Amino acid sequence: MRVESQERSAGMGAVRYTAILFKNEWVRVSRYDDAQYHGRINGEEHYSVEVADSTITADFYRSNSGNEYVTVREGDREHSFRSFDDAHRWADVIPPTKDTSKMCPHCGGIL
Numbered sequence: 001m002r003v004e005s006q007e008r009s010a011g012m013g014a015v016r017y018t019a020i021l022f023k024n025e026w027v028r029v030s031r032y033d034d035a036q037y038h039g040r041i042n043g044e045e046h047y048s049v050e051v052a053d054s055t056i057t058a059d060f061y062r063s064n065s066g067n068e069y070v071t072v073r074e075g076d077r078e079h080s081f082r083s084f085d086d087a088h089r090w091a092d093v094i095p096p097t098k099d100t101s102k103m104c105p106h107c108g109g110i111l
Contacts, residue, residue, distance in 0.1 A: 001053045005029035006044040012064040016044075021056040024091050056094070058087060 005018035007030055019026035029035055030047045038046035058072040062084070070087035072079040081087045 001055065002048055002050055003029055003055070003057050004046070004048045006041075006046055008044045010064065013062060013066060014064045015060065015062045017060050019058050019060060020049075020051060021058070021091055021094065024094060026058060026060070026088065026091060060084060060087070 003018060003020060005028065007017040007028065009015045017028050017030070019028050020032075021027075029049050030037075030045065032049045035047045035049045038048065040046070054075060056072065056074045058070055060068075060070050062068045068081075068083045070081040070084060072081070072087060072090065079090065081090065
């Protein structure tokens, strides 16, 4: 499965990115060594990476006014959260064996 991320950080606190669940932690697509950089388009850095089909992903969004939204995709199911903290708490209770993305904890590369 190909996961794409359009990452942006604005000076007033706004942020947007896609992350992959790895050992109960959300890791931005851009942090993977195997992530492909597709360039900057309209102020957003575009990345993609190939991962297992069962990998859990999430889109994180925070507006300039501080409103946060997270959409987690777990197979055919979607979960929505109104804060980054809620998404992190949800990830904390997922059994680590459910993480199917293979990432080296030392270099960040996909194994």
